Amino acid sequence: MQFARLNGVVIHHQVIGAAPEKPTVVFANSLGTDYRIWRDVIVRMVGDYSIIAYDKRGHGLSESGGTEITMDDHIDDLIALIEHYQAKNVILCGLSVGGMIAQGLAAKRPDLVRALILCDTGHKIGTAEMWDARISAINEMGIAGLSDAILERWFTKEYRSADNAEFTGYRLMLERTPVEGYVGTCAAIRDTDFTDTSSKLVMPAICVVGTEDGSTPPALVGELARLIPGAMYQEIPGAAHLPCIEKPIELSETIKAFIERLSTN
Numbered sequence: 200m201q202f203a204r205l206n207g208v209v210i211h212h213q214v215i216g217a218a219p220e221k222p223t224v225v226f227a228n229s230l231g232t233d234y235r236i237w238r239d240v241i242v243r244m245v246g247d248y249s250i251i252a253y254d255k256r257g258h259g260l261s262e263s264g265g266t267e268i269t270m271d272d273h274i275d276d277l278i279a280l281i282e283h284y285q286a287k288n289v290i291l292c293g294l295s296v297g298g299m300i301a302q303g304l305a306a307k308r309p310d311l312v313r314a315l316i317l318c319d320t321g322h323k324i325g326t327a328e329m330w331d332a333r334i335s336a337i338n339e340m341g342i343a344g345l346s347d348a349i350l351e352r353w354f355t356k357e358y359r360s361a362d363n364a365e366f367t368g369y370r371l372m373l374e375r376t377p378v379e380g381y382v383g384t385c386a387a388i389r390d391t392d393f394t395d396t397s398s399k400l401v402m403p404a405i406c407v408v409g410t411e412d413g414s415t416p417p418a419l420v421g422e423l424a425r426l427i428p429g430a431m432y433q434e435i436p437g438a439a440h441l442p443c444i445e446k447p448i449e450l451s452e453t454i455k456a457f458i459e460r461l462s463t464n
C-alpha cells in the first residue's frame with residue numbers, strides 16, 4: 200500500500216513502474232468505488248506501461264478532508280499525485296466522475312497530459328435535482344439504502360446474480376464508501392459542467408461506454424465524444440457502467456490499441 204499527503208489529505212495509491220521509455224497511464228475511479236476496480240485491466244498492462252492508480256479523496260483508504268468536496272479538490276489531488284511522481288505526458292484513464300476529473304485536469308494542466316481515455320462519463324452527469332435527491336436519501340438511509348438501485352445501473356442483469364461472489368464484493372465496496380466522501384463527491388458532480396472546457400481540449404481522446412450503462416448511457420458518452428475535438432468513440436457490448444469489471448479484456452485491448460495509435464501518429 201502506498202500513501203502520500205497531498206493538499207493536506209492522505210491519498211492511497213499504487214504505482215507499478217516500467218522501463219522509463221514506457222508511457223504512464225493514470226487511472227481514476229468512479230463514485231462509490233476505489234482503485235481496485237481497475238485490477239483486471241491493470242494486470243493486462245503491467246510491464247508495457249507505468250501505472251498509477253489511486254483512491255480519490257473520500258473513497259477507499261484516502262482521507263476525505265472534511266465534508267465539502269469540490270471537483271477542483273479532486274482535480275488538484277490528481278495533479279499533486281502526478282507531480283509527486285514527476286510523471287510526464289500521462290495518459291489519463293478515468294471512469295465516470297474519474298472521467299470528469301480527467302477532463303478537468305486536462306483543461307487546467309494540458310502540459311501534464313498526453314491523451315485521455317474517458318470511460319462511461321460525461322461533460323455533465325445528471326441534474327442538480329437528481330444529485331440533491333441522492334444526497335438527501337444517503338444522508339437519511341446510508342448508502343446501503345440505495346445500493347440495489349445503484350448496482351442495477353452499474354452491472355448487467357447477468358452479472359447481478361446472487362451466486363456471483365464478485366457482485367457481492369462490489370456491493371460491499373460501494374456500501375463501505377465513507378458517507379462524507381460519497382455525498383461530497385455527489386455535490387462535486389452536481390456542481391460541474393465541462394461543456395465549455397471539454398469542447399476546447401486539444402489532445403487525443405477516446406470515449407468508451409458499456410452498451411448497457413444505466414448511469415452514463417451511450418447517448419451521453421456519444422455526446423461527449425462529439426464535443427471533444429477529434430475524439431474517438433467506442434462501445435463495449437455486454438457491459439454496463441463498469442466495463443473494467445465486466446469486460447476487462449475488451450477494455451484493456453481498447454486502451455492498448457488507442458495508446459499504440461498515439462505512438463504511430
Ligand SMILES: O=C(O)CC1=CCC(=O)O1
Pocket residue numbers: 228229230231294295296297324349352388414440
Ligand atoms: O452511481 C452512479 O449512479 C454512477 C455514477 C455517477 C457518477 C459516478 O462516478 O458514478
